[in-house]
Amino acid sequence: xxxxxxxxxxxTDLMPNIKLMQAAGHFLFNYHSDNSGMSMLLRKVYSSVHAxxxxxxxxxxxxxxxxxxxxxxxLTANTITVLFFAHSVIKLLFFALNSKSFYRTLAIWNQSxxxxxxxxxxxxxxxxxxxxxxxxxYCICGVTVLSVASWVTLTFFGESVRFIANxxxxxxxxxxxxxxxLKAWYPFNTMSGTMYIAAFALQIYWLLFSMAIANLLxxxxxxxxxxxxxxxxxxxxIMKPLMELSASLDTYRPNTAELFRASSTExxxxxxxxxxxxxxGIYSTQxxxxxxxxxxxxxxxxxxxxxxxxxxxxxxxxxxxARSAIxxxxxxxxxVVRLVASIGDTYGTALLxxxxxxxxxxxxxxxxxxxxxxVNVYAFSTLGYLTYTLGQVFHFCIxxxxxxxxxxxVMEAAYSCQWYDGSEEAKTFVQIVxxxxxxxxxxxxxxxxxxSLDLFASVLGAVVTYFMVLxxxx
Amino acid sequence: xxxxxxxxxxxxxxxxxxxxxxPPPNESIISKIYKFIMMFFQYLILxxxxxxxxxxxxxxxxxxxxxxxLFTQASLCFKVTVFLVNKNMLMQLLKQMKSDIFAPKSAxxxxxxxxxxxxxxxxxxxxxxxxxxxxxxxxxxxxFDDVGSRKFPIDMWMPVTSENSPQYELGFVFQxxxxxxxxxxxFGVDSVALSMIMFGCAQIDIVKDKxxxxxxxxxxxxxxxxxxxxxxxxxxxxxxxxHGAIASFIQITENxxxxxxxxxxxxxxxxxxxxxxxxxxxxWQSMQFFSIVSYLFVITSQLFIFCWCGHELTxxxxxxxxxxxxxxxxxxxxxxxxxxxxxxxxxSRPMIFRAGHYVMLSRQTFVxxxxxxxxxxxxxxxxxxx
Numbered sequence: 001x002x003x004x005x006x007x008x009x010x011x012t013d014l015m016p017n018i019k020l021m022q023a024a025g026h027f028l029f030n031y032h033s034d035n036s037g038m039s040m041l042l043r044k045v046y047s048s049v050h051a052x053x054x055x056x057x058x059x060x061x062x063x064x065x066x067x068x069x070x071x072x073x074x075l076t077a078n079t080i081t082v083l084f085f086a087h088s089v090i091k092l093l094f095f096a097l098n099s100k101s102f103y104r105t106l107a108i109w110n111q112s113x114x115x116x117x118x119x120x121x122x123x124x125x126x127x128x129x130x131x132x133x134x135x136x137x138y139c140i141c142g143v144t145v146l147s148v149a150s151w152v153t154l155t156f157f158g159e160s161v162r163f164i165a166n167x168x169x170x171x172x173x174x175x176x177x178x179x180x181x182l183k184a185w186y187p188f189n190t191m192s193g194t195m196y197i198a199a200f201a202l203q204i205y206w207l208l209f210s211m212a213i214a215n216l217l218x219x220x221x222x223x224x225x226x227x228x229x230x231x232x233x234x235x236x237x238i239m240k241p242l243m244e245l246s247a248s249l250d251t252y253r254p255n256t257a258e259l260f261r262a263s264s265t266e267x268x269x270x271x272x273x274x275x276x277x278x279x280x281g282i283y284s285t286q287x288x289x290x291x292x293x294x295x296x297x298x299x300x301x302x303x304x305x306x307x308x309x310x311x312x313x314x315x316x317x318x319x320x321x322a323r324s325a326i327x328x329x330x331x332x333x334x335x336v337v338r339l340v341a342s343i344g345d346t347y348g349t350a351l352l353x354x355x356x357x358x359x360x361x362x363x364x365x366x367x368x369x370x371x372x373x374x375v376n377v378y379a380f381s382t383l384g385y386l387t388y389t390l391g392q393v394f395h396f397c398i399x400x401x402x403x404x405x406x407x408x409x410v411m412e413a414a415y416s417c418q419w420y421d422g423s424e425e426a427k428t429f430v431q432i433v434x435x436x437x438x439x440x441x442x443x444x445x446x447x448x449x450x451x452s453l454d455l456f457a458s459v460l461g462a463v464v465t466y467f468m469v470l471x472x473x474x
Numbered sequence: 475x476x477x478x479x480x481x482x483x484x485x486x487x488x489x490x491x492x493x494x495x496x497p498p499p500n501e502s503i504i505s506k507i508y509k510f511i512m513m514f515f516q517y518l519i520l521x522x523x524x525x526x527x528x529x530x531x532x533x534x535x536x537x538x539x540x541x542x543x544l545f546t547q548a549s550l551c552f553k554v555t556v557f558l559v560n561k562n563m564l565m566q567l568l569k570q571m572k573s574d575i576f577a578p579k580s581a582x583x584x585x586x587x588x589x590x591x592x593x594x595x596x597x598x599x600x601x602x603x604x605x606x607x608x609x610x611x612x613x614x615x616x617x618f619d620d621v622g623s624r625k626f627p628i629d630m631w632m633p634v635t636s637e638n639s640p641q642y643e644l645g646f647v648f649q650x651x652x653x654x655x656x657x658x659x660x661f662g663v664d665s666v667a668l669s670m671i672m673f674g675c676a677q678i679d680i681v682k683d684k685x686x687x688x689x690x691x692x693x694x695x696x697x698x699x700x701x702x703x704x705x706x707x708x709x710x711x712x713x714x715x716x717h718g719a720i721a722s723f724i725q726i727t728e729n730x731x732x733x734x735x736x737x738x739x740x741x742x743x744x745x746x747x748x749x750x751x752x753x754x755x756x757x758w759q760s761m762q763f764f765s766i767v768s769y770l771f772v773i774t775s776q777l778f779i780f781c782w783c784g785h786e787l788t789x790x791x792x793x794x795x796x797x798x799x800x801x802x803x804x805x806x807x808x809x810x811x812x813x814x815x816x817x818x819x820x821x822s823r824p825m826i827f828r829a830g831h832y833v834m835l836s837r838q839t840f841v842x843x844x845x846x847x848x849x850x851x852x853x854x855x856x857x858x859x860x
Contacts (some may be wrong), residue, residue, distance in 0.1 A: 415820045416718050418709045420813060431816050438819075453832055470851045474860075 007031060009109035010227065013130055017137055017220050024212040025050030027096040030103055050209065051092060053434035057206045058082075058089055060184040067185060071165040071172055073371075076364055078183060080385060083361045087354060087392075088210035091217045094350050101346040105224065108339050115328040117321065118238050119247070125237070129230035133223040140219050140395075141212075147388060149205045152383075155181045156379030181207060218395060221347045225399040225443070228343070231336045232406040235329060242329055243417045245322045326429050333410075333433070340441045342405070350443035351396065355455075360427035361389055362459065366466040370474060386463075393459055400443050400451030408440035475584050477571045480591045481673055484598075485665035487657050494554055495662075496561050496568075513554065513559055515652045517579025518660070520547045525631040534858065535755065538748040542769070543628055545741050550656045553663045553734045563730040567723065569671055575719045578845070583680045590676035591669075597779050598665050600636050604772045605657040611765035613650045618761040628653070664776065667731040671783045671827060674724045678790045678825075681720070682797040690802050707810050714817050717794070724787065724825055735780065739843065744779050746770070746847030746856055754855070776841060784827040784835025791825040 007015065011031055022028050028041065031310045065078035068184050095102065141273065160179035165170050177183065178190040181203045190199040365386050372379045419430045443451045479486075489495040493509040523544040530536040557564070570576065578584045612627045625641050626632060627649050633639035688706050691699050749770050756763045798818050803811055827835045 343833055411820070412721070412821075415816075416722075419816070421712060427812070427816070431819070434816070438823075457832075468849070472853060472856050 006033075009112070010106050010224070011110075013133060014106070014220060014223055016134070017216060017223060020137075020141070020161055020212070021216045021220070021224065024209055024216060025054070026092065026213060026216070027099060028102075029050075029099075034060050051096075051357055053202075054092065054206065054210055054213075055089060057184060057202065058085060058210075060186060061085070061182060064183050064185040068164070069161060069238045071163045073172070074163040075465075076368060080361060080364050080368065081182060082390070083364070084385065085210055085356055086400075088214045090212050090353050090357075093099060094353070095217060098346065098349075102220075105339075105342045105346045109227075109335075112335060113328055113331050115325060117325060118234075118240070118328065121234055121238050124391060125230045125234035129227045130234075132226045132230070136226065137219055140215050144208070144215050147384075148211060150206070150384070151181055151207060152204060154377060154380060155179060156272065214392075217350070218392065221343070221350075222396060224339070224343045224400045225403050228336055228403050229399075229406045231332070231339075232410060235333055235336070238329065239413050241416045242325050243419060243422050243426055243430070245325050246429065247422040258423075325441055326425075330429075330433075333436075337441065340407075341441070344443045348444060348446040351443070351451060352448055355393070355445055355449065355459075358389055358393055359462075360457070361465045362386075365389065366463050367466055367470050370470045390460065390463075394456050395454040395457050397451055397453055400455075401453040404440045404442045404450075404452055407442075410437040475587065476580075477576065477587060478568055479670040479672065480587060481571075481594070482666065484595065485662045485669065488665075491663040491664065492655060492659055494558060494659065496565060512655065513551075513558075515597060515648075516547070516554070516656055519630070519649075519652050519656075520544070520551050521645055522630045522632065523547055526629065529631060535731055535752075538751050540629055542745050542748045543630070545745055547656065549659055549734070549741055552737055553726065554659055556731065556734045557663045557666070560730040563726055564666065567726055567730070568590055570719070570723055570726075571673060571682075576673075578680065579684075581682055586679045586683065587673075587676050590679070594665075594668055594672040594783070597782075598661065598668065600659045600797055601664070601772065601775050601779060602657075604768060604775060605661065606654070608765060608768045608772055609650070609654050609657050611761060611768055612653065613646075615761045615765060616646075637852055660776075663734075664779075667727065667735070668779060668783050670727040671724070671787055674720050674727075674785050674825070675783075675790045677720045677723075678787075678794055681716050682794055684716075685713050685798055685801045688801045688803075688806070691805050701805050703810070706806055706811070710810060710817065712812075717817070717821065721825060722783045724827065727762075728827055728831070732828065732830050735835070736833060738780075739777070739829050739833055739839070742773060742843055743850065745773055745845045746844070747851045749773075750847075750851045751854060751858070768786075777843065780829075781837055781840035782834050784839075785837050787827055788824045788834075788836060791821070795821040 011018065018028060018031055019247065022043070025047050029043055029047075032039070032043070061082055062080075065075070065082055068078065069075045156179070159174070160177055161174040163179040164175050165171075166173050176191075178196060178199070180190065180196075180199055184203075186195075186199055188195045188199075190196050248442075367380065368382045369386065372382060414430045414434050414437070417430070419427050422430075445451060449455055486495060493505060493512050497505060523540060527537060527540050527544055530540060547600055578587055615627055616625045626645055629674070630649075632645050634645050644769060691702050694702055697767075750765055752766055753763065753770075756766070795818060796815065796819060803814050806814075829835060833839060
């Protein structure tokens with residue numbers, strides 16, 4: 001049986017997503033426990049078969065579109081369907097070509113720093129991120145399955161016809177077409193019989209897998225953003241105990257136990273009394289105190305002599321703990337910035353393609369929407385396409401917006417933590433942090449646009465404008 | 475000087491009469507029943523309106539007439555529900571209003587508070603009068619416009635017909651009273667949200683006043699200088715703490731009331747279209763025309779008050795950054811200057827009140843909403859002509 005593959009960091013958190021992507025046919029060949037040549041070959045064959053089937057059926061749909069391009073309504077409807085599924089083909093190809101970049105982003109969080117005072121907070125926010133990521137995955141999987149189910153159900157309603165333009169009289173006639181979910185050209189006759197059933201089954205498989213391919217990649221992107229946001233929340237939460245710790249360095253306080261008591265006025269991170277922690281045994285040398293940078297990372301900065309005028313009578317270890325807390329915070333923040341930059345580099349181009357195709361699709365859908373004349377199959381299918389396309393755009397816009405808000409609110413958290421009582425060192429730290437955090441971290445679509453709710457609002461506004469203009473032109 | 479009473483006394487009285495203010499800890503069963511009955515009537519009217527719209531679907535005129543009353547009623551039900559659901563946040567806000575940080579420390583501060591309170595109360599009074607006028611005009615419509623035929627003030631599905639005598643009067647009174655109550659509830663809930671924002675503005679002005687009382691050390695004697703410097707630094711720290719408290723106060727207000735504000739802003743666009751379409755068809759001599767015009771005035775004034783308040787908050791907090799620079803910082807010690815630098819960095823970010831955590835309340839938003847409504851109205855008008 002397959003042994004549990006040893007993973008760390010983001011890969012562990014995103015394992016269900018990765019497994020689903022491998023099942024859907026993405027060219028994701030890492031993160032298996034068994035890497036023998038035979039099983040790798042089998043996996044490559046599996047992905048290639050899926051890729052071939054998806055591309056072939058897509059080409060059949062395109063041929064159908066070219067075949068019946070005389071009549072405007074038929075052409076518009078077919079173009080929308082072709083564009084709709086272009087997302088899946090593009091995402092499949094994009095992942096196959098850029099898998100190195102994806103692996104690199106997934107590996108960024110493999111080694112993270114830690115500090116004994118803040119491990120509890122770190123674990124809590126990590127768990128929160130994990131819960132949210134799982135919930136998002138289930139939600140999107142549910143939506144995908146629901147969409148496929150409703151698409152197949154809708155096939156059985158209404159007339160199964162296609163529109164043909166009569167060349168002599170220039171009016172539209174209807175011609176019977178096979179009752180399939182998607183209009184495509186097949187080399188065999190699919191009007192009835194076993195070939196009809198085979199084509200139907202193929203199309204159901206195709207619908208499910210192509211939607212899954214597109215959506216699962218988007219879920220991975222949004223999960224990365226969720227993780228980054230929760231890390232920023234963790235950093236905001238430990239700001240206050242960190243300030244109190246730093247304040248202890250050169251503000252005279254009579255009682256060392258007072259130093260680490262969390263302020264009782266508001267709910268804040270519980271800073272444990274360091275004499276409870278078994279630091280005396282573990283951190284006996286200056287080399288292995290506070291910060292443990294496992295694996296790759298910078299050289300550990302050794303602090304010099306402890307300040308001679310420390311009036312609080314802190315032991316050397318306690319003082320190192322206080323100083324190392326600031327370093328932990330800054331290093332962790334830099335790590336998050338690296339993660340966000342890597343996410344942007346990896347997925348930015350895919351977002352650009354997505355937005356380009358969605359814009360064209362939505363324009364055509366606005367035109368289709370002007371022709372709705374009642375509650376029928378046409379109305380449902382047009383509204384379904386609209387909702388799904390807008391929903392996809394909304395999905396990554398909302399998470400991109402959350403990242404922007406979280407990263408720009410770090411400054412407010414830093415400002416609100418009673419810095420005026422702190423030491424000069426602490427104040428300088430907070431000031432420099434605030435300067436950096438004034439500029440929010442954002443994801444851009446290959447530098448063309450920023451992913452935020454403004455983008456979604458402008459897309460929605462554009463659709464409504466086109467709709468109104470087209471309605472007036474009728 | 476009790477800030478809560480200064481800003482909210484009218485709203486409190488109105489809402490206590492309506493039974494929807496924060497209940498005391500040991501609320502009697504009678505007041506609970508009273509609140510339930512009030513809310514029940516409002517939701518009942520909403521239900522009747524929805525039934526009417528479904529009945530009249532297809533007739534654009536009748537639907538547009540019913541639609542704007544439907545939207546108003548839906549907006550009110552949503553508002554009062556959000557208000558009641560978020561009463562914990564309201565209690566927190568009221569507690570903060572009474573806290574030491576926000577207490578006025580001099581006559582100057584008190585006059586600032588009184589000034590802002592009177593500003594917002596005047597605007598809300600104007601809104602209240604307009605709302606009551608609209609209700610009165612709606613009530614007078616059957617008496618003036620359709621004399622002879624007995625119709626109800628507002629077209630909606632009624633469980634009783636207008637033929638039988640006692641039922642007609644009962645139905646008439648029921649509609650009139652419930653609509654008037656809904657206007658008062660509107661006034662009450664909006665008062666609370668807007669008063670909180672204006673309280674925040676007043677507090678920012680108080681901070682400006684405080685920082686300008688930084689004393690010069692130029693003329694002081696040598697031994698007094700240290701003490702003055704310490705006092706000035708203490709004042710700066712007080713200002714910083716107060717600014718942080720104002721920011722969190724506004725944040726709590728936004729969290730409590732942003733949903734219905736967003737709903738109202740987006741709905742106002744539809745209201746303007748529908749009302750404008752109605753105005754074009756009705757002859758201008760009738761009572762109905764005046765009632766629609768007065769209704770439009772009410773909606774516009776409400777929208778404007780919100781956008782104006784949001785803009786006041788943003789403008790005042792931007793001004794604070796400039797005023798911080800105007801104080802006598804160059805005579806103070808290094809510690810003061812470094813702390814001032816940090817405080818100004820934070821204050822360079824203005825406080826923004828966002829409806830639905832997204833739409834910024836400002837005068838530009840008001841103009842944008844009017845523009846959007848006009849373009850939708852133009853399209854609908856064109857479609858109707860064709």
